[in-house]
Amino acid sequence: MADNLLDIRNLRIAATIYPPGEKAAELVIVKDVSLTLEKGKVLGLIGESGAGKSTIGLAAMGYGRGSIRLSGQVWLNGRDILAGSTRDLRRLRGKEVTYVSQSAAASFNPAKRLMEQIIESALEHGTASKSEAEARAVALFDDLGLPDPENFGRRFPHQVSGGQLQRAMTVMALVPEPDLIIFDEPTTALDVTTQIDVLAAIKKAIRNTDVAAIYITHDLAVVAQVSDEIMVLRHGEKIERNTAEAIITRSVEDYTKALVSVRSIDHEEKRPTDNPVLVARNISAAYGNMVQVLDDVSVEVHAGQTLAVVGESGSGKSTLARVITGLLPPFEGDVMFGERSLSKALVNRSKDDLRELQMIYQMADTAMNPRQTVGTIIGRPLEFYFGLRGAEKRKRVAELLEEIEMGDGFLDRYPAELSGGQKQRVCIARALAAKPSLIICDEVTSALDPLVADGILKLLLRLQKIENVAYLFITHDLATVKAIADSIAVMYQGRLVRYGPKSQVLAPPFDDYTDLLLKSVPEMKIGWLEDVLETRRMESAGN
Structure with a gap:
């Protein structure tokens, strides 16, 4: 469809595997998945490990790891990128589509300052001069709440926290002014208090730049805070797609209902014994x-x-x-x-x-x-x-x-x-x-x-x-x-x-830190993130 930035049609992704002592075999990872995404919208991809979430996200960039083979069509900005050459794909990656991985620490070169790495893609693709790219980065540092925005880029990766580094990676994805960003589990490795800040930063960045995004995660409570729509995947197949609110409150499929109701463990607290282990x-x-x-x-x-x-x-x-x-x-x-x-x-x-x-x-x-x-x-x-x-x-x-x-x-x-x-x-x-x-x-x-x-x-x-x-x-x-x-x-x-x-x-009553931890646990509720941020703002204003 002409109105869609991204249009994936009948995507099939397979890989060749070599079981010990057996002949090579084909493993189908994604089976005939289709999806569309409009400009300025966020689609959440959720499902268990091996569901094909990250593989689909990478396919939206025309990328397949190792022996992976892609078939079907991936239309981005009106052209099928799977039909393009390797040179064509290199031109669009880092320019029209960018990627934010789960581990920011593993994605930055520890020997180079942050700013040098953050603006590299924009300079490589000619979307900005060095001074323009640095100015964009500083503005985004400020926008995403990073400390001392004018000088933050002078730091090395090891000199900032995990949450700050994850936000810096989001800045790196935004500086080239792409049309689409793939967020691949960007908060999974973060503690709950840091996760709040990173989620808020990602949501603000998407809103302010009007970029489209695919947000990949296995946490339904998290994806519900940033997505317009959610697609549920299992074993490489689409189970259900609907608005975030509909998935949370009135999902249709049994698997989705199980995801919504997870963590209903009833554990009765036991009293301490006289002799500790x-x-x-x-x-x-x-x-x-x-x-x-x-x-x-x-x-x-x-x-x-x-x-x-x-x-x-x-x-x-x-x-x-x-x-x-x-x-x-x-x-x-x-x-x-x-x-x-x-x-x-x-x-x-x-x-x-x-x-x-x-x-x-x-x-x-x-x-x-x-x-x-x-x-x-x-x-x-x-x-x-x-x-x-x-x-x-x-x-x-x-x-x-x-x-x-x-x-x-x-x-x-x-x-x-x-x-x-x-x-x-x-x-x-x-x-x-x-x-x-x-x-x-x-x-x-x-x-x-x-x-x-x-x-x-x-x-x-x-x-x-x-x-x-x-x-x-x-x-x-x-x-x-x-x-x-x-x-x-x-x-x-x-x-x-x-x-x-x-x-x-x-x-209760709680000390300040325990209170912060408890309030930072994501809830399966649309608007929860905004409620938490507003509570923080009011508490800060009161002090």
């Missing part, structure tokens, strides 16, 4: 030449219960886990495990100390050896701690796979053959194989889509009842905290600002 007492820790990260932190975890440690990036959550595991010896304080004091350094801890304290990481992809089968990965702790071999080990691995609701059919599979949720389940089984008393869960659901994350949380709670294992759950997601925690430790700038049973920590 772990006590971290008066912990102070620092990196390098005494850059203090933790300041007099004391917490305890009880058998069969979950302590959620919550706070924004840089609050000290993961550093506390590093101290407890012995990876970072504290300069003050000690860690008690049961009746014994743990050595501050990992190298001095006993084999039993290592066995009883396990850890599950955020990124399951990097936590497993891609060349080992699931059976080998889960079997390693069984060999190391209990000396199991052969049929006895294989039998126990199969039992653990049943516990995580996967079954022994996965024994001989490799990580590349698993979904994101399945990979995280394998990591859970590996931790359970050691029969630990405590498992530290470090942001284990933050990289997963809501439905898969919901399944992982329910699995962890079920296993906790069976094994009576304690969890120390590190997260910045308050919805997760409400769903699984028995007690909560709120951290801010290395200090404990609120601590106790969940029912007390989440009950």
